[in-house]
Amino acid sequence: MPSSSTTEAQGAAPLPVNAAPLAVSIGDPAGIAPEVIAQAWAEREAHALAPFFAVGGAGVLVRAAASRGIELPVVQISSPAEAREAFASALPVLGEEDCTQTFGEPDAQGARLALHSLTRATRLALSGEAGAVVTGPIAKARLAEVGFTQPGQTEFLADACELAHDDAVMMLAGPSLRTVPLTVHEPLAVVPGLVTGALIEHKAHVIARALARDFGLPEARIAITGLNPHSGEDGRMGSEDRDVIAPAIARLAAQGLAVTGPHPADALFAAHERTKFDVALCMYHDQALIPIKTLDFDQGVNVTLGLPIVRTSPDHGTAFAIAGKGLASAGAMIAALRMAGECAQRRAMSVPA
């Protein structure tokens, strides 16, 4: 179980009154994002959520809410500054961009609205008018059809922040576990060639800085997995663990980071092992995401480390098959909103007066 984290509310200081509201991008209108955003607003008091506003999609949100039996009051705002007052009685929506949607049937108009919403929400976070951006799930393939060129929203945010893609580090965080994929949306066949000492060291430093800044972990314990079964078994099952990963870990330790490994990934996520680290840096997407989506799917948050802005997302996707059927859990969206509010609070309170 990770030690202190922003999801622990003990003693959380009240949000500074001047904290900017959170900007929420509505994701693919045909997926479950609009309905779980609506559900989160309906449960805002129960979860002490910071004020947030949606960017576009007022009609999409109202119809998605209705599919769950929620009569969602929305109010158009002309600037994020109006969101705090409106939030108590309605979901604030900035911008009149909208579209019709057929649940489970993504289309180009919906993808264009999702991209507009993401783009404007990100700009508002960069300008400081929004305290964070919380992104609704998109379908990457659908957005690619309307000009989205990045592998995912993480890389989109890196570009928006004028950072290299490797500087924006994806972390999945839940009550049981935090994991980071070293390589992300890459075909498995190319992963061994991408596992380099330089990338391991770079991402380990981004992780250490971010956990200190945003999660109250000044000396985060970073467990680094092996690539091969049993971490290569001394080279008998692959050499990357011995020849690439272990030397990188030694260099990181010499630089003062609290790193261990290479750990055999099959045993690392057992309950008794999870108490020994704060975050696991894993070699590829599914090595990192399978354990956390198995343990914490309905509370998992995808948070991008290394950005000048706060960005979170629920750990799930568009779930087209269940959109509009009242079956989607809003837990991960609520967790993403809560974590964004807490991280934004830490940053707002750490800014020199």
Ligand SMILES: NC(=O)c1ccc[n+]([C@@H]2O[C@H](COP(=O)([O-])OP(=O)(O)OC[C@H]3O[C@@H](n4cnc5c(N)ncnc54)[C@H](O)[C@@H]3O)[C@@H](O)[C@H]2O)c1
């Ligand atoms: N945060 C994101 O933007 C994000 C995350 C993952 C996947 N995606 C995208 O979403 C699309 C579908 O991806 P996928 O099918 O691999 O993953 P998914 O998370 O959409 O669905 C996986 C399974 O979990 C179920 N599920 C998902 N969210 C749920 C919820 N809140 N409550 C109950 N059940 C839920 C789905 O019905 C499905 O059976 C793809 O285009 C993918 O790229 C986006």
Ligand SMILES: N[C@H](C(=O)O)[C@H](O)COP(=O)(O)O
């Ligand atoms: N890899 C993420 C997951 O499976 O949860 C998901 O694709 C979101 O990635 P972006 O936030 O980069 O779109």
